[in-house]
Amino acid sequence: MINFGYTLPSDRQIVYDKNNRETATFLRSKEPTFNSCIQCGTCTATCSAACFTDFNFRKLLLLVNRGETFEIIQELQKCMLCGKCLLVCPRNVNTRNILLNLRLYYAF
Amino acid sequence: MKSSKKVVTIGGGIAGMEASSFLAAMGYDVTLLEKAGELGGHLAKWEKLFPTMRLGKEVLNFLSQGIYENVKVLCNAFIERIDRELDDFRIYLADGKVLEANAILVTTGYDLFDARKKEEYGYGIYDNVITSADLEEFFSSGKEIRTASGKTPASVGFVHCVGSRDQKIGNVYCSKVCCVTAVKQSIELKEKLSDVKIFCFYMDMRMYGMHFEALYKEAQEKWGVQFIRGRVSEACENSDGSILVKVEDTLAGRPMRLTVDMLVLMVGFVPSEGTKKIGNMLNLEFGPNRFFKTRDQHVLTNVSNVKGVFFAGACTAPKEITHAITDARAAASTIASYLEQNSVEKRTI
Amino acid sequence: MRVQGKQNIWKEYQKEIADDKYFYVRSCVRQNFFPGSEVTFLRILREVLGKNIFEHPCHTTCTGIGYHGDIVPFDTLMTIVARQFSLMTESGFENFVPSCITSFGIYTEVLDTWEHFPEAEEKVRNYLKKATGREFKIPGNLAHASDIIYKFRKEIAAKSKFKLINRNTGMPLKVVEHIGCHYAKMFPDKGVGGAEYPYVLTGMVEEWGGEVIDYPERRHCCGFGFRQYLVQANRGYSLACSYKKFESMAPYKPDIIITNCPGCPMFLDRWQYVINEMEGKKYGENGQGIPVFTYEEVAGLVLGYNPWDIGLQMHQISCEPVLDKIGIPYDIESKYKV
Ligand code: SF4
Ligand code: SF4
Ligand code: SF4
Numbered sequence: 111m112i113n114f115g116y117t118l119p120s121d122r123q124i125v126y127d128k129n130n131r132e133t134a135t136f137l138r139s140k141e142p143t144f145n146s147c148i149q150c151g152t153c154t155a156t157c158s159a160a161c162f163t164d165f166n167f168r169k170l171l172l173l174v175n176r177g178e179t180f181e182i183i184q185e186l187q188k189c190m191l192c193g194k195c196l197l198v199c200p201r202n203v204n205t206r207n208i209l210l211n212l213r214l215y216y217a218f
Numbered sequence: 219m220k221s222s223k224k225v226v227t228i229g230g231g232i233a234g235m236e237a238s239s240f241l242a243a244m245g246y247d248v249t250l251l252e253k254a255g256e257l258g259g260h261l262a263k264w265e266k267l268f269p270t271m272r273l274g275k276e277v278l279n280f281l282s283q284g285i286y287e288n289v290k291v292l293c294n295a296f297i298e299r300i301d302r303e304l305d306d307f308r309i310y311l312a313d314g315k316v317l318e319a320n321a322i323l324v325t326t327g328y329d330l331f332d333a334r335k336k337e338e339y340g341y342g343i344y345d346n347v348i349t350s351a352d353l354e355e356f357f358s359s360g361k362e363i364r365t366a367s368g369k370t371p372a373s374v375g376f377v378h379c380v381g382s383r384d385q386k387i388g389n390v391y392c393s394k395v396c397c398v399t400a401v402k403q404s405i406e407l408k409e410k411l412s413d414v415k416i417f418c419f420y421m422d423m424r425m426y427g428m429h430f431e432a433l434y435k436e437a438q439e440k441w442g443v444q445f446i447r448g449r450v451s452e453a454c455e456n457s458d459g460s461i462l463v464k465v466e467d468t469l470a471g472r473p474m475r476l477t478v479d480m481l482v483l484m485v486g487f488v489p490s491e492g493t494k495k496i497g498n499m500l501n502l503e504f505g506p507n508r509f510f511k512t513r514d515q516h517v518l519t520n521v522s523n524v525k526g527v528f529f530a531g532a533c534t535a536p537k538e539i540t541h542a543i544t545d546a547r548a549a550a551s552t553i554a555s556y557l558e559q560n561s562v563e564k565r566t567i
Numbered sequence: 568m569r570v571q572g573k574q575n576i577w578k579e580y581q582k583e584i585a586d587d588k589y590f591y592v593r594s595c596v597r598q599n600f601f602p603g604s605e606v607t608f609l610r611i612l613r614e615v616l617g618k619n620i621f622e623h624p625c626h627t628t629c630t631g632i633g634y635h636g637d638i639v640p641f642d643t644l645m646t647i648v649a650r651q652f653s654l655m656t657e658s659g660f661e662n663f664v665p666s667c668i669t670s671f672g673i674y675t676e677v678l679d680t681w682e683h684f685p686e687a688e689e690k691v692r693n694y695l696k697k698a699t700g701r702e703f704k705i706p707g708n709l710a711h712a713s714d715i716i717y718k719f720r721k722e723i724a725a726k727s728k729f730k731l732i733n734r735n736t737g738m739p740l741k742v743v744e745h746i747g748c749h750y751a752k753m754f755p756d757k758g759v760g761g762a763e764y765p766y767v768l769t770g771m772v773e774e775w776g777g778e779v780i781d782y783p784e785r786r787h788c789c790g791f792g793f794r795q796y797l798v799q800a801n802r803g804y805s806l807a808c809s810y811k812k813f814e815s816m817a818p819y820k821p822d823i824i825i826t827n828c829p830g831c832p833m834f835l836d837r838w839q840y841v842i843n844e845m846e847g848k849k850y851g852e853n854g855q856g857i858p859v860f861t862y863e864e865v866a867g868l869v870l871g872y873n874p875w876d877i878g879l880q881m882h883q884i885s886c887e888p889v890l891d892k893i894g895i896p897y898d899i900e901s902k903y904k905v
Contacts, residue, residue, distance in 0.1 A: 150421045151466030155451035158748075158788040159795075160466075160473045161811065162804040169471055190792035191635050193672075193753040197762055198338065198451050200384040206753070213637055334575065337763035342572035452763075454783035455568055457818045462783040 129177025133215060137174060140211045146201040147171045153195035153205055159188045167195055167205060174212075183216050221245045223557045226309055226319040228297065228496055231259025232281060232539060233531025233546040234325035239284025240550035241323075246557070248288065249317055251295040251309075253492065257285065259327055263351065265358035267539060268395075268402040269429040274358075277539060300499050305526055321526045321553050324502070324510070325546070326492035328532040331381025331389070331485040338452040339377065339483055346461050347453060347481045349380075350396065353403055363410060367459055371479035373415040374407060375463055376400040377450045382486030383421065391507045393486030393536045397424045400484050401437045408441040416443045417478065419450050419465050427538070448474070453481055487536040500527055510534045514567055520549040528553050568781060573764045580761035584718045585708040589620040590660035592651055594667030595628035597829040603878020604863040605666050608712055611866055615726055616719050620664070623654040631669040635793035642694070645687065648677045649695045653703035663706035664715060668828030671711040672749025675757050678709065709757075711750065713827050713862050717759055717767045720774040728871030731777030733822070734894040739778035740822040743857075744768035745812075745835065747828025748788050768825050768862055775869045777823075784815035790838070791830030809838040813850045813857075820852070823889050824859040835859045836883045856884035868895060875902055 137144045151168050159165040165188035173179065186209065195205040223246050227238045230252030238250045256262070258281075264274040285291060296312040300322075309317040333341035333349050341347045345366035356363050365371050378400055382393040397420065404416045423445065425431045437443040448465040456462055461481045467474040489508045497504060503523045505511035510533050513521040520528050530549035531542045555563045589612070593605055612618040630647050633639035655663055665671045681688035695701050716723070731740040746765045751758025760766025763786070769779045790808025795801045812835070816824075826832040839856040843849055851857040859882065860868075867877035874895065879886040880902045890897050 148421060149468060150449035151447075151468035152449040152451045154466040154468075155448060155464045155473050157473065158790075158792065158808060159804075161787075162807045166466075166471055168466060168468065187794065190788065190795055192748040192788050192792065194748065194786075194788070197752050197755065198386075200379075200386060200449065202385040210641070334572065337576055337761065340572075342575065343569055343764070345569065452786060454785065455781065456783055 124176050124178060126176065130179065131175075131177040133179050133182070133212070134175050134177065136215055137208060137211060141204050141207045143201070143203045144171065144208055147203050148201055150200060152198045152200060153203075156194045156198050158190050158192045158194060163188045165189065171203075171208070182212070186212055186216065221247070221557075223247065223320045224249070224318055225321045225323060225553060225557075226251065226307070226317050227323040227325055229259070229325035229327055229492060229531070229533070230254070230257040230291070230293070231325060231327045231531060232261055232277075232542045233327070233533075233549070234259075234323070235281040235285060236543050236546035237323055237325065237530045237550045237553075238289045239281070240547055241553060242286070242288035243284070244550070244554050246554075249290045249292060249319075250285070251297065251311075252291065252293045253295060255293055257282070257291065257293070261539070263358065264354055266402070266406065268398045269427060269433045271402070271405075297496070297499070307526065321528065321557060322500070323528045323530060323549055323553060324493075324496055324500075324522070324533055325529070325531045326496050326533045327490050328487040328493075328536065329490040331393075331488050333380055333483045333485050335387050336380055336384075336483070339380065339450070339481070340453050340455065340461075341483055344453065344455040344461060344481075346455075346459055346479060347483065349483045349485045350376075350399055350403060351485065353407075353482050357403075357406060363407065365459065365479050369479065370411060371414055373417070373478045374404075374480045374482060375450075375461070375476075375478040376404060376416070376418045376482045376484060377453075378418065378420040378484050379449065380483040380485050381488065389486065389488065389507070391536070392424060394424065394426070395536065395538045396484035396486055397422075398427065398430045398433065398538075400482075401425075401430075401433050401443070403482065404437050404443045405433070405441055408443070416441070417476070418443060418445045419448055419463070420445060421447070421449050427540075446474070487532060489533065493533045500524055502527065505534075507535075517567055520545070520552040526556070528556075573766075576764050577760045577766045580756060580759060580766070582710070582714070582757060582759055583708060584710045584714045585662035586718065587618050587662075588660055589618065589662050589664045589715065590655040590658060590706075591620050591622045591712070592626050592629070592663070592665045592670065593622070594665070594670060594829045595632070596833075597666060600829055600833045601861055601864070601878055601881055603867075603876065603881065604861040607863040607867040607872065607877045608666065608716070610872075611723070611863070611870065612715070615870060616722060621658055621660060623658055626651055626654055629665070629667070629670040629673045631667070631673040632793060632797075634673065635669070636797050637794065642691070644673065645677050645680070645691045646694045646698065648674060649691045649703055650699060650701060652706060653695065653699075653701040655706065656702070656704045661704065661707035663709050664712055666712045666829075668711065668747035668750045669830070671709075672753060674706075674709055675754050678705065679754065681705070711767075711827075713750075713767050714759060716862055716866055717770050720771045723866055723869060724774045727775060727869040729869055729893050729895055731772060731775045731865075731869070731893065733892045735892070739776055740889070740892065741780050741820060742772045742777040743782065743785075743816050743819075743821040743824040744772060744779055745785075745789060745824060745826045745828075745831050747826070747831050750827055768827060771862055771865070772825060775865070780816070780819045780821055782816040782819050784812045787812055787815075789826075789828075789831040789834045791828075791834055796830075796834070805834065806838055806841060809834050810842055813839070813842065813848075816857075817850050821857055822892060823865075824857055825862055825865050826859060827862060832859045832861050840883045851884070852888065855888055858882065858884045858886045858889045860886070868893070871895075873897070875904075
């Protein structure tokens with residue numbers, strides 16, 4: 111390969127058409143409240159894990175919804191299942207069931 | 219034109235006053251019942267109004283000018299029973315008075331959400347957590363703005379959507395006025411305490427009114443109010459009585475904590491006790507949000523499920539002042555067309 | 568801070584707690600962490616309160632730690648829970664009392680699941696039948712062991728020999744309470760006092776003479792977090808949770824920490840040592856740590872039990888400063904004698 115001194119950068123956009131959104135479909139079937147999230151961030155504000163890691167439950171839901179699940183396995187390991195997010199969500203999103211189902215789906 | 223037809227309005231707030239004025243002007247015999255000692259409802263408690271910063275009492279004064287001798291006002295009125303006779307009503311008051319009515323207008327309004335129910339914000343527990351109504355009380359009484367320990371607050375936080383848009387406490391609707399009220403109150407605070415730092419914690423800035431967006435922009439540009447997009451998960455008290463707020467700065471994508479000297483909870487609307495009481499007495503239908511259900515959401519917005527009973531104001535949904543006033547005028551004309559059996563009355567949907 | 572405001576909330580979260588005939592299930596880890604606590608609980612129930620409390624020799628772990636660590640699937644967990652219930656049923660009891668908060672959370676979650684998904688219960692009944700031939704009844708009452716002590720806190724106070732009062736100053740001891748996440752965060756109405764201002768331990772402390780302090784990170788997790796602690800590489804972040812709490816409570820100068828869950832006393836106790844090694848920080852008076860007790864241990868102390876009989880020698884942070892403050896006699900020579 112010739113080194114031209116520059117690279118061909120990959121696309122930074124969320125390529126919605128190509129992204130694999132099966133995880134979102136799966137979650138929707140297992141836990142319909144997955145759809146109700148309004149991205150308010152209360153779960154992340156209260157999250158025991160988010161204080162110390164870059165774990166962000168709100169963002170996780172958003173990324174799953176967009177099909178951006180490339181790093182999801184590392185993300186899922188960070189949740190402590192402490193249940194605080196379940197307590198605060200104004201949309202009654204069943205955060206616990208979502209996490210348990212995601213872990214089941216990626217079976218680790 | 220003087221009519222022999224009688225209308226009784228239940229509730230002497232904005233909508234009740236304005237609708238009664240118009241009905242009386244049309245010649246009906248109107249009685250306005252108010253449970254408190256004077257007319258004005260919640261309006262009497264608000265010093266300045268968004269988005270113009272006009273004084274609340276100017277609006278109240280305007281509304282009062284319509285209540286001349288054709289409207290019989292009964293304050294401290296407590297309704298014991300309402301009977302129906304064919305299409306007419308008989309209203310029994312606790313003091314023994316009995317009123318006849320050919321139509322009833324229900325304007326029982328709203329109550330403010332009881333902030334103690336959002337336990338995680340500590341209202342009623344932490345001394346420096348107050349509600350928007352408490353802050354307004356500071357403004358209208360002219361008292362200096364001080365924390366519980368008498369210090370001038372260096373920072374104040376406003377929490378939007380307290381008791382609204384929240385399934386956990388069973389209120390899924392938006393209360394409409396609290397976003398712009400937070401903006402209004404931030405500006406007022408800045409006017410009084412120029413060094414105070416202000417933070418508004420919001421999910422969405424619902425600036426739907428014609429001049430609301432401009433007020434929002436003024437708060438940002440002129441007053442430097444910080445708007446942080448995230449819903450507060452909890453408030454805790456520090457040892458010095460200041461309040462630690464936990465929120466996600468969703469736009470930065472990271473949880474955030476900050477300390478404020480005072481935290482103001484923007485409490486939303488809930489159906490008033492009077493709404494519940496009168497609704498049960500008259501067998502009125504309630505909607506899923508426990509406000510009154512109108513016959514149709516688009517076109518029959520002042521009409522109830524009971525013939526001869528009409529609605530106006532915030533008893534059917536949260537409304538700001540302007541909307542409550544126009545709704546009251548609409549109710550007056552709806553009642554008039556009912557009493558006169560106009561042809562517009564015969565339309566169906 | 569207005570206590571009246573909290574009292575109003577406490578009134579809203581009163582749960583039903585059976586008053587006798589308990590079926591007790593132990594925690595899998597507590598007997599290694601603080602072995603005196605469960606013994607003390609049984610002793611108080613039998614000797615002080617005269618209750619009928621039964622333990623079945625065949626009961627097992629609830630597998631909650633495995634479940635939260637993703638080793639045990641939910642179906643397995645539910646079947647094990649069902650087996651515990653069958654032991655209760657065959658012993659003729661219906662009031663189920665777990666010793667552990669994680670278990671309490673598990674039992675509550677399983678019962679809630681069955682209530683909403685009866686087909687899950689049917690499935691589990693089948694599994695249990697096939698695997699063991701057993702059948703079970705749903706408990707009439709589910710209460711955590713701390714709920715029972717809470718219920719009888721006044722009876723214990725009436726028989727107490729000591730109060731949670733500093734005998735030198737006459738002031739109440741300042742107590743930090745920590746209820747453990749799974750006591751009420753998932754199901755607030757299943758915990759005495761709810762999740763935001765839990766009353767279960769506060770009620771005991773107040774009744775026995777102490778004063779609870781409320782500090783900003785009161786609601787934060789102790790940091791056990793299962794897979795966070797269990798995986799060594801993640802353990803720092805378990806530590807960071809406890810650290811956050813200590814930093815936040817330190818300005819209030821607490822005399823003791825009283826806890827509910829097996830993990831919390833363990834971590835709040837041992838991490839003080841680790842923090843001291845790493846950061847050179849100590850949070851108690853006179854270069855000591857803040858002693859961390861379980862509620863059973865505190866009840867035992869109040870009742871005048873020998874500190875070594877209730878297992879206080881098993882704590883990292885020495886308990887003697889608090890014993891001295893309250894005026895509880897102890898024989899230092901016999902601290903580690905068996
Ligand atoms: S259960 Fe997981 S996502 Fe929810 S608050 Fe706890 S650690 Fe965060
Ligand atoms: S609290 Fe609920 S609605 Fe808000 S971001 Fe989290 S899951 Fe979504
Ligand atoms: S107006 Fe704003 S603060 Fe009020 S409920 Fe609606 S979004 Fe929330």
